[in-house]
Amino acid sequence: MTQNEWWRSAVIxxxxxxxxSDSDxxxxxxxxxxxxRLPALRDLGIDAVWLSPFxxxxxxxxxxxxADYRDVDPRFGTLADFDDLIAEAHRLKLRVIVDLVPNHTSDQHSWFQAALAAPxxxxxxxxYLFRxxxxxxxxxxxxxxxSVFGGRAWTRVNRPDGTPGQWYLHLFDTSQPDLDWRNPWVREQFRGILRFWLDRGVDGFRVDVAHGLIKKAGLPDYTPPKGGASMGGHSNTPPYWAQPGVHEIYRDWRELIDEYPGDRVLVAEAWVNPLSELAHWVRPDEMHxxxxxxxxxAPWDAAEIRTVIKNSLAAFGHVGAPSTWVLSNHDVVRHASRLALDGDNPQGSGIGPNSPEKPNRVIGLRRARAATLLMLALPGSAYVYQGEELGLxxxxxxxxxxxxxxxxxxTDHERYGRDGCRVPIPWEAxxxxxxxxxxxxxxxxxxxDWAGYARDSQGGVAGSTLELYRSALALRAxxxxxxxxxxxxxxxxHEVVAFRNGGVVVxxxxxxxxxxxxxxxxxxxxxPITRELPGETTVWLMDDGR
Known part of the structure; x- marks a missing residue:
C-alpha cells in the first residue's frame, strides 16, 4: 500500500x-x-461527493x-441521470461515493415479499431474521x-390462513427488516450489488450501519442504558452491534473492491467505542x-477535543489508516446549533419548539466557525455536510x-428526530x-429567515462563512x-488547543x-482579530520561523 491514496487526505x-437541489x-x-450544482462544489474546494441513498x-x-439496490427511484431520476452525474463529477475531477444500506431492506423489496409469501x-x-x-x-x-427509532424491534406477520405467525427483526422502522448476514445467499447478492455500481464508475461506498450486520448468536435479551436503544458507541456493546463476524464480510468486500482501478474506497458508519476498537474496521485488509x-x-471543551484528537491519531495510525473528522451529518443536530447547547443531545433526538433548551444562533455560529477551522487543519480526511459551509x-x-x-x-412525539438538519438548503436569497x-x-x-444564509448572499463577501470554508479548503490543499x-x-x-501542522500554527x-x-x-x-485571540475563535498562522 502506498501512502498517497486520494482518500487519505480528501475533503468529502x-x-x-x-x-x-430540485431540477423539476x-x-x-x-x-x-x-x-x-457540482461546479459550485468544485469551486468550494472539496475532493469528493458522498450521495445519501437515491x-x-x-x-x-x-x-x-x-426496495431495489440496482435502480434509481423515479423521484430522483433514472440510471441515465446517475451516469450523467458521474460523468460530470469526473469531468470536474470530483470523486463520487454512494451510500450502501446492507443491514436491512425495505419491506417492499422483492426479497422480503418472497419471504412473506414463503412458509x-x-x-x-x-x-431475514424471522423467529x-x-x-x-x-x-x-x-x-x-x-428499535433505534423507538418501540420494540420485532413485528409479527400472519400466516396465509390469517393466524398470527412468526416475528421478524427490524432494528429501525418496522418497514426495514434486518437481513441475516450469516446466510451465504445474502452475501453473494451484495457482491453483485457492489459490482453493479463499481462498473458504473462510482469511486466507493459509504456503508450504512456497518457495525450492525452480524447479531450475537441466540439473539439474547439486552436492556439498553436509560434513554432507549441507540446506534451504539457506548462502553457496553449490545448483542446487535459490533460483533466480530462483521470483519469477515468487509475483508471479502475489500478483496472485491481492490480488483477495480483508481483507489476505490469503503467507508464505515460504525458507532463503536473506544477508538482502538473502531480501528479494527480500518485495518489494511478491511475498510479504508x-x-x-x-x-x-465531543462537546465544546478544549480538554475533550485534545483527548479525542490524540486518541484518534494514535488508534488509526496504529493500523496505518487516516483519521477522519466530521462535525455534522444528516443524523445529528447541525453543529452551528449543537455547539451552543449545554446539555446532552443524543444522536437522533433532535431539537424542536418545545425543547427545554434552545441554541443561541450567534454563539452557535461563532463556535461552529472556530470548530470547523480547527477540524480542517487536522491531518487526515474531513467530511462536510451540505449547508454547513453556509453556517446553517x-x-x-x-x-x-x-x-x-x-x-x-x-416515540409518540417524544423525540423530534432528524428532520431539523435535513431541511432543503438555500442557494439564492x-x-x-x-x-x-x-x-x-x-x-x-x-x-x-434563511435569505442571509443563501449561497448568493455570501459568495464574495469577506468574512462570510462560505468564504471562510473556501479559503480554509484552499489553504489546506x-x-x-x-x-x-x-x-x-x-x-x-488549559482552554486553548494549539498545534503545528507543517508550516501552519493553529x-x-x-x-x-x-x-x-x-x-x-x-x-x-x-x-476578525488583531494580535490577540478572543474567546471562541480559531486562527491559522503561517509559521514564519520554519
Missing part, C-alpha cells in the same frame, strides 16, 4: 439528495439538480429503506430488543475509513405537522424556495495539511479570556 462533501420543481431534490424506495426512512423455515425466510415468538401461542416477541463519531460528539443552523421551529422522521412517530426549487415547493418547509503531521504546542492556557481558544498570539502572519481566522 455529503449531499443529501432530497434536500440539495416537485419539491424533492434529484440527480439532475445535484449534477447542475435507490428505489417507499421513502419511509428517506431512502434508507431500499416458515423456507430459504426465502432465511434471508418464532415466546409463550404458548407465540404472542411474545423473540427477545426484548428495542471509518467515521469518527467520538470527534463529532438546525431548524428548531419546524411544524410538527411537517415532520417525517420515523423517530417522531415511533430572493428565489422561490431560496433557489432549491423554481416552483417554491419544498418537501420540508424552509425557515422564513496548498499546505498539504491533510497529509501533514500534528505537533502539539505547549505553554497555552490556535483555538475555547475559553472567554483573550490570549496573545505568537509571531507569525495571520493566514485565516474564524473571527
Amino acid at each position: 462533501y455529503q449531499v443529501y439528495p432530497r434536500s440539495f 420543481g416537485d419539491g424533492l431534490g434529484d440527480l439532475k439538480g445535484i449534477a447542475s 435507490y428505489t424506495s417507499p421513502q419511509n426512512d428517506a431512502g434508507y429503506d431500499v 416458515e423455515g423456507s430459504p426465502e425466510r432465511a434471508r 418464532d415468538g415466546k409463550g404458548a401461542d407465540g404472542h411474545i416477541p423473540p427477545n426484548n430488543w428495542e 475509513q471509518a467515521f469518527n463519531f467520538q470527534y463529532l460528539e 443552523p438546525e431548524d428548531v421551529e419546524l411544524p410538527d405537522s411537517a415532520r417525517q422522521d420515523p423517530t417522531w412517530f415511533r 430572493v428565489a422561490p424556495a431560496y433557489g432549491f426549487s423554481n416552483t417554491g415547493k419544498s418537501w420540508l418547509p424552509q425557515p422564513s 496548498k499546505q498539504n495539511l491533510g497529509e501533514g503531521e500534528l505537533e502539539w504546542l505547549r505553554g497555552y492556557p 490556535i483555538s481558544n475555547f475559553g472567554s479570556e483573550i490570549i496573545a498570539l505568537p509571531r507569525g502572519t495571520v493566514a485565516l481566522s474564524s473571527e
Whole structure:
C-alpha cells in the first residue's frame, strides 16, 4: 500500500439528495439538480461527493429503506441521470461515493415479499431474521430488543390462513427488516450489488450501519442504558452491534473492491467505542475509513477535543489508516446549533419548539466557525455536510405537522428526530424556495429567515462563512495539511488547543479570556482579530520561523 491514496487526505462533501437541489420543481431534490450544482462544489474546494441513498424506495426512512439496490427511484431520476452525474463529477475531477444500506431492506423489496409469501423455515425466510415468538401461542416477541427509532424491534406477520405467525427483526422502522448476514445467499447478492455500481464508475461506498450486520448468536435479551436503544458507541456493546463476524464480510468486500482501478474506497458508519476498537474496521485488509463519531460528539471543551484528537491519531495510525473528522451529518443536530447547547443531545433526538433548551444562533455560529477551522487543519480526511459551509443552523421551529422522521412517530412525539438538519438548503436569497426549487415547493418547509444564509448572499463577501470554508479548503490543499503531521504546542492556557501542522500554527481558544498570539502572519481566522485571540475563535498562522 502506498501512502498517497486520494482518500487519505480528501475533503468529502455529503449531499443529501432530497434536500440539495430540485431540477423539476416537485419539491424533492434529484440527480439532475445535484449534477447542475457540482461546479459550485468544485469551486468550494472539496475532493469528493458522498450521495445519501437515491435507490428505489417507499421513502419511509428517506431512502434508507431500499426496495431495489440496482435502480434509481423515479423521484430522483433514472440510471441515465446517475451516469450523467458521474460523468460530470469526473469531468470536474470530483470523486463520487454512494451510500450502501446492507443491514436491512425495505419491506417492499422483492426479497422480503418472497419471504412473506414463503412458509416458515423456507430459504426465502432465511434471508431475514424471522423467529418464532415466546409463550404458548407465540404472542411474545423473540427477545426484548428495542428499535433505534423507538418501540420494540420485532413485528409479527400472519400466516396465509390469517393466524398470527412468526416475528421478524427490524432494528429501525418496522418497514426495514434486518437481513441475516450469516446466510451465504445474502452475501453473494451484495457482491453483485457492489459490482453493479463499481462498473458504473462510482469511486466507493459509504456503508450504512456497518457495525450492525452480524447479531450475537441466540439473539439474547439486552436492556439498553436509560434513554432507549441507540446506534451504539457506548462502553457496553449490545448483542446487535459490533460483533466480530462483521470483519469477515468487509475483508471479502475489500478483496472485491481492490480488483477495480483508481483507489476505490469503503467507508464505515460504525458507532463503536473506544477508538482502538473502531480501528479494527480500518485495518489494511478491511475498510479504508471509518467515521469518527467520538470527534463529532465531543462537546465544546478544549480538554475533550485534545483527548479525542490524540486518541484518534494514535488508534488509526496504529493500523496505518487516516483519521477522519466530521462535525455534522444528516443524523445529528447541525453543529452551528449543537455547539451552543449545554446539555446532552443524543444522536437522533433532535431539537424542536418545545425543547427545554434552545441554541443561541450567534454563539452557535461563532463556535461552529472556530470548530470547523480547527477540524480542517487536522491531518487526515474531513467530511462536510451540505449547508454547513453556509453556517446553517438546525431548524428548531419546524411544524410538527411537517415532520417525517420515523423517530417522531415511533416515540409518540417524544423525540423530534432528524428532520431539523435535513431541511432543503438555500442557494439564492430572493428565489422561490431560496433557489432549491423554481416552483417554491419544498418537501420540508424552509425557515422564513434563511435569505442571509443563501449561497448568493455570501459568495464574495469577506468574512462570510462560505468564504471562510473556501479559503480554509484552499489553504489546506496548498499546505498539504491533510497529509501533514500534528505537533502539539505547549505553554497555552488549559482552554486553548494549539498545534503545528507543517508550516501552519493553529490556535483555538475555547475559553472567554483573550490570549496573545505568537509571531507569525495571520493566514485565516474564524473571527476578525488583531494580535490577540478572543474567546471562541480559531486562527491559522503561517509559521514564519520554519
